[in-house]
Amino acid sequence: MKEQNNIDEVQEPINSASPEVRQIIERVWDLEKSRLDKKSFGHINDDILAIVKEAVK
């Protein structure tokens, strides 16, 4: 039970975010995860900018 509480606590900053901020976090997370194996970060800034601009219109 205590562990479950702790896990919820870890996620709290994301769960309590506004929908647009949550969208940014989740999409950036997925992007970074998919690039974890890549050594070069070319275009990542553009991709992240696109995520932010799409989330906040």
Add this chain to the structure above:
Amino acid sequence: MKLTSIKLCNFRSFYGKTCELALAVSHLKNTTIIYGNNGAGKTSLLNAFTWLLYEKFSAAFASIDQLVNKRAIAEAKIGQSVECWVELAWEHDSKRYRVKRQCRVYKHDNGIDVGKTELYMQVAGDEGKWYLPPQLPEDIIGQILPASLHQYFFFDGERIEEIVRSDKKAEIAEATKIFLGVEVINRSIRHLQEAKKSLENELRLIGDSEIKKLLKQQGKIELEIELINKRQREITKELEYQNTFKKETSKRLRELNAAKKLQERRQELEKLKASNQDNLRHTRETIKKAISSRGHTVILSEITAKFREIIEDLKEKGKLTTGISREFIQNLLDSSSCICGTSLFEENQARLNLENWLEKAGSSEVEETAIRMSAQVDEIDKQSALFWETIDKEQAQIGHLRNAIAEIEVELDNIEERLRKDPSEEIRNLQKRLDKIEEKITELTLEQGANQQKVINLKTDLESLNKQISRQKLNEEKQILAQRRISATQDAINRLTKVKVLQEQQFRLQLEKRVQEIFSEISFTPYIPRISEKYELTLVENTSGLEMPVAASTGENQILSLSFISSIIDRVRDWSQKKMLMVADSSTFPIVMDSPFGSLDEIYRKHIAQIIPQLANQLIVLVTKTQWRGEVEDEMSCRVGKEYVLTYYSPKPDCEQDFIEISGERYPLVKQSPNEFEYSEIIEVERE
């Protein structure tokens, strides 16, 4: 990731295609055992997995440039190529994957050339239809199980302690950070900060809003216009008053006998002056109208002259001759009959005559247009003459009116002068008053005109200001959006930073706890595994009440390594089931272990054999007969779902044959090769 089958072709010691090795996947019987003697190809099989997935090899895998089976190369003819491949199938996240990596060698007189390796992937969803993935196969594999983590799932058990060696501390710390999602959070934060900088630069480019300043200016101008308009209304009233006053004064002057005559004359002259001024305005209007309606005819004279030249030229060349027209002749030719009744059939003389005329005759269409245009050009010239006539007349009229007005003014001045000097004081005073009124009226009229001009100028300023304001409003919207984006990015950074701190504390401690539990279950030592804040994995003891690092043996380090791997699988599975932002969003991990129990004592082998099949979702173990027999077999056999034997064919003439007995059946481990090559085959063990 659940591995379902593997098949090899000419890969290292495996000659030709092997059978497809189906791998154990059920929940309880999740273990596949592959038996083989030293040198039979266990390490090759382990490396078949890592080569296919990541093009990487384990440390014990010698001569990586000799991937292709030697017998296959020897049997190939010069100029032929030999292919070598590994095909692996797995399931992940409700999808099935079939992946093949192949490379070719080309045989020539002096040896072989090795080609590049190629990776192919096909994916099938729930509906079972196979398709090519939209991303690169390497990227998909990296997303399912990152290459940097592969050594924790595909490993050589005899060297597994290396992952916790002191010089590998940084590597395992990095891997742990990746497993726990910390690395992804770090990168997300770093890249969001970069994105925020770009957004701030964009905001700077939009520029600071001047809208407040512009609105202030707008208000000021509007107020100024209002004040002027108010003054204009006052002036109008004042002028009305002055004019009334003037009338009354003039009336009184007329009532005085001595001034009556002069005053009446003055009024007459004033009327005449006003009428002349009216006429002057009217004349000027007439000139303006003439310029705007007919002024252009004056500058067309050169063009009309040129037009006439062209027409004359055409006439001279006979192209505008009146008489018979080209269209008329063409009609006769088309109907093949003349108006006189002569028929104009092909090649007869009459027709040829007529065709000659066609060359000479002018076009009636051109002629008509020329006539129409000539009339228009004549009209232009006429208008031009009329224009000059009007202008001359009106200019003369202006001169005349100006003279008349000047004469009237002189006479008026005289009358006024006489009145100013009149012997009667009353008359003199009344004239003085009239002079003052006139002065006032002039002053007010001038002010009125100046004010009108001021209002026109202010309105022009206001118009351009309004345009600037609407432009700024658009900018302001852009600014607000850019600012919203910046603050959303900052909020995301703040929240991720919080998650990172919490995740680091929680996950690291939970992982450490699990490593400790598993380690203590296997080991009989009092040592305690620790994961430091830098994610370094160490073994400590605190028998003296003080925590001290342990100089652990190879065996202890092997247990520590296996405990770490098992804990990672166990925790990541648990967290991903709770929908945490985990790196591997899968609850299933395979472990492929080569010779896992090499240097361990009996008791440790027993514990590990007991624990690993429970913690890993799927286990593939490559063992020798001696590694398997005894406690390992006792603990694991209930978990075994699939078994295979690697048979080594030795070209050595007097080689000692070996076999393994499974379920009452003998399977060959070493056999005499039928030729001069050594190679291996894979046989499936079939149990009742």
